Amino acid sequence: MKTLLSAFLAAGLMAMPLGIASAQENQGSGASVEANSDAATEDAGEIAAEEGHSESPHYPLKKPEELSWSFAGPFGHWDIAQLQRGLKVYKEVCSACHGMRLVAFRNLEDLGYNEAQVKAFAAEYTIQDGPNADGEMFDRPGIASDYFPSPFPNPEAAAAANNGAAPPDFSLLAKARAVERGFPTFLFDLFSQYQEAGPDYIHALLTGYDQEPPAEIADLIQDGTYYNPYFISGPALAMPTPIADDQVEYPDGAPQTVDQYSRDVSAFMMWAAEPHLAERKATGFVVMIFLVVFAGLLFVVKRRVWAGTPH
Amino acid sequence: MQWLDARLPLPRLMYDSFVAYPVPRNLNYAYTFGGILALFLGVQILTGIVLAMHYAANSAIAFDSVEKIMRDVNWGWMLRYMHANGASFFFIAVYVHIFRGLYYGSYKAPREILWILGVIIFLLMMATAFMGYVLPWGQMSFWGATVITGFFTAFPLIGDSIQQLLLGGFAVDNATLNRFFSLHYLLPFMIAGVVILHVWALHVAGQTNPTGVEVKSSKDTVPFTPHATIKDGFAMVVFLILFAYMIFYLPNYLGHADNYIEANPLKTPSHIVPEWYFLPFYAMLRAITFNIGPIDSKLGGVLVMFGSIIVLFFVPWLDTSRIRSTAFRPMYKIFFWILVADCIFLGWLGSKPAEGIYPALALAGTIYYFGHFLIVLPVLGLVETPRRLPGSITEAVLAKNGGGGAPVGAAAAPDTKG
Numbered sequence: 229m230k231t232l233l234s235a236f237l238a239a240g241l242m243a244m245p246l247g248i249a250s251a252q253e254n255q256g257s258g259a260s261v262e263a264n265s266d267a268a269t270e271d272a273g274e275i276a277a278e279e280g281h282s283e284s285p286h287y288p289l290k291k292p293e294e295l296s297w298s299f300a301g302p303f304g305h306w307d308i309a310q311l312q313r314g315l316k317v318y319k320e321v322c323s324a325c326h327g328m329r330l331v332a333f334r335n336l337e338d339l340g341y342n343e344a345q346v347k348a349f350a351a352e353y354t355i356q357d358g359p360n361a362d363g364e365m366f367d368r369p370g371i372a373s374d375y376f377p378s379p380f381p382n383p384e385a386a387a388a389a390n391n392g393a394a395p396p397d398f399s400l401l402a403k404a405r406a407v408e409r410g411f412p413t414f415l416f417d418l419f420s421q422y423q424e425a426g427p428d429y430i431h432a433l434l435t436g437y438d439q440e441p442p443a444e445i446a447d448l449i450q451d452g453t454y455y456n457p458y459f460i461s462g463p464a465l466a467m468p469t470p471i472a473d474d475q476v477e478y479p480d481g482a483p484q485t486v487d488q489y490s491r492d493v494s495a496f497m498m499w500a501a502e503p504h505l506a507e508r509k510a511t512g513f514v515v516m517i518f519l520v521v522f523a524g525l526l527f528v529v530k531r532r533v534w535a536g537t538p539h
Numbered sequence: 540m541q542w543l544d545a546r547l548p549l550p551r552l553m554y555d556s557f558v559a560y561p562v563p564r565n566l567n568y569a570y571t572f573g574g575i576l577a578l579f580l581g582v583q584i585l586t587g588i589v590l591a592m593h594y595a596a597n598s599a600i601a602f603d604s605v606e607k608i609m610r611d612v613n614w615g616w617m618l619r620y621m622h623a624n625g626a627s628f629f630f631i632a633v634y635v636h637i638f639r640g641l642y643y644g645s646y647k648a649p650r651e652i653l654w655i656l657g658v659i660i661f662l663l664m665m666a667t668a669f670m671g672y673v674l675p676w677g678q679m680s681f682w683g684a685t686v687i688t689g690f691f692t693a694f695p696l697i698g699d700s701i702q703q704l705l706l707g708g709f710a711v712d713n714a715t716l717n718r719f720f721s722l723h724y725l726l727p728f729m730i731a732g733v734v735i736l737h738v739w740a741l742h743v744a745g746q747t748n749p750t751g752v753e754v755k756s757s758k759d760t761v762p763f764t765p766h767a768t769i770k771d772g773f774a775m776v777v778f779l780i781l782f783a784y785m786i787f788y789l790p791n792y793l794g795h796a797d798n799y800i801e802a803n804p805l806k807t808p809s810h811i812v813p814e815w816y817f818l819p820f821y822a823m824l825r826a827i828t829f830n831i832g833p834i835d836s837k838l839g840g841v842l843v844m845f846g847s848i849i850v851l852f853f854v855p856w857l858d859t860s861r862i863r864s865t866a867f868r869p870m871y872k873i874f875f876w877i878l879v880a881d882c883i884f885l886g887w888l889g890s891k892p893a894e895g896i897y898p899a900l901a902l903a904g905t906i907y908y909f910g911h912f913l914i915v916l917p918v919l920g921l922v923e924t925p926r927r928l929p930g931s932i933t934e935a936v937l938a939k940n941g942g943g944g945a946p947v948g949a950a951a952a953p954d955t956k957g
Contacts, residue, residue: 283617330603335610361757400799400800403791403796403799404797404799405796406796411616418792421789422786422790425796426796434597435890501799502609504609504610504616508616508620509787509788512783513787516780516784516787517788519779519780520780523776523777526772529769530770530773533765533766534766534770537766538936538937539565539566539761539938
């Protein structure tokens with residue numbers, strides 16, 4: 229194991245200069261293309277179009293930044309205040325378009341709310357129920373066992389109202405998006421326990437709006453989509469800039485910036501996708517201690533059993 | 540117990556098989572993976588039975604029922620992660636086990652049937668794992684099923700009928716999910732049945748050992764209990780530590796993010812990849828990009844992929860060397876490790892898109908893979924000069940312990956790890 233580890237490390241060290249070199253190369257080629265297009269304005273469009281056909285750029289254009297999350301690592305746990313802020317952002321902003329159909333109001337007790345608060349929260353929503361004894365559907369206030377209602381009756385309606393692209397449901401999004409890590413990073417991830425590709429991606433996407441696309445990309449952007457270099461499957465996506473500074477009021481004094489909103493809602497989405505994450509890691513620690521001690525005892529017994537037998 | 544034994548000698552069978560059964564005294568830790576595999580078959584069946592109590596095999600609700608397991612079933616998240624990662628660890632163990640067999644010549648007479656039963660288990664495992672991956676009904680489940688069942692259409696005349704029989708229709712749909720669930724529940728018990736035959740054949744022929752010299756006297760062996768029991772038990776717990784590490788800290792590391800998106804027949808993922816344990820075979824499938832006479836590239840790829848496993852059935856007769864253990868075959872030892880590297884290389888290629896230089900590399904890797912079994916194995920056995928074999932297991936053991944004075948712990952680094 230030790231030799232394996234050191235071999236990985238050595239391989240990684242050897243590959244590092246390569247990675248840096250290729251990154252520089254990319255930057256260099258990007259700059260030169262820009263310069264070219266400036267010089268020859270007439271041909272620029274054609275060149276870019278040709279490039280687009282012959283070799284489509286690799287998405288996402290930029291890799292997401294790795295942030296430090298309270299739920300990362302072997303002792304990961306939820307930052308309750310952060311999750312509460314994230315819920316507020318979701319409720320006041322995101323939920324206008326995005327559903328969260330797999331999360332029930334009762335689950336919000338995980339976020340530090342008591343039963344009465346959860347009931348009050350649920351009651352703010354109107355849920356369609358029925359049919360009643362007369363065969364009619366009827367509206368009633370939400371109760372704790374209800375799930376977050378989706379803003380659109382079906383995916384088709386959601387797509388129709390949003391320029392043809394249905395806003396994805398939030399329930400699993402933090403586990404359903406991951407930018408490829410590549411070699412050798414994915415090997416290091418085994419030891420660093422990196423499982424936060426989802427929230428890192430969501431944060432990067434939310435903070436990646438309102439940038440000027442490079443010329444060779446600008447031509448690839450379709451009308452009605454918004455450039456975002458962090459978008460995983462294209463140069464631009466159908467969602468416009470979703471949130472602005474000071475849009476949501478934080479009662480706990482946390483900074484009311486897009487960056488902070490993005491962090492909070494990403495953490496909240498991680499909770500929504502994996503509500504048992506903290507419990508899982510805490511259980512894992514106990515299990516690991518047990519197994520390591522058990523293995524140690526077995527090893528001692530094994531040595532005793534084999535002591536008189538050369539093998 | 541004696542009362543039972545006189546009427547049904549089950550206690551005696553257990554005693555003879557797992558207590559008094561003589562095992563070679565020089566087995567290293569590479570030989571513990573058989574026990575580990577038995578443990579994982581048990582883990583998979585137990586977690587699977589409980590998961591099946593909560594799972595709904597209906598394309599409309601399958602995805603949500605898995606999420607219900609993750610969110611609302613008590614310890615459901617742990618059961619599901621154990622089952623999903625358990626499949627991966629099952630394959631890690633089986634690959635070590637297979638390469639152990641190749642290294643120490645465990646397929647040679649009189650153990651051909653033992654080896655063939657093992658290859659059958661491997662095939663059943665692959666079918667089971669593939670169908671199990673379809674059940675969560677995510678994007679990769681759906682499109683993986685579409686791609687893999689599409690292989691069968693490559694066969695002329697009967698291909699389409701086979702595919703429709705597998706799918707229960709013309710495309711992957713509810714009928715496919717239902718039959719895959721049924722078969723996914725059935726196959727593990729077939730595996731268990733073949734495992735019993737595998738263990739039976741093992742106990743008839745006896746285990747091989749790192750020297751490849753057959754057991755000659757009782758001095759060469761130790762009783763299964765306590766010696767092998769404790770050693771296997773220790774190896775199992777060490778393996779479980781790695782397993783627990785993945786379950787609790789990296790449960791989605793071996794999975795694919797797209798499988799957390801519900802299956803959508805109208806939306807193809809940009810990059811369909813199978814689970815990691817199928818990647819070498821996937822690379823071989825895609826390596827054939829040209830037509831060979833009447834065989835078009837698609838059929839060629841499928842034949843090569845199936846052939847890569849079929850060839851394993853013939854290994855006992857392809858290897859012409861009289862020497863069992865690679866430890867005494869200096870040249871074959873080099874080729875063995877090249878084969879291991881080739882398989883890892885193919886696995887890496889399987890995860891890459893089929894464009895640029897990758898198909899050419901995959902073709903080279905595939906040719907080497909078949910070259911190993913069809914050329915290296917038969918030829919090398921005839922031309923290689925093996926090292927001198929020890930007279931007996933005991934002689935080898937005493938020479939090692941007397942000469943080097945190696946500590947017991949050094950045995951914990953078997954040659955075939957990795």
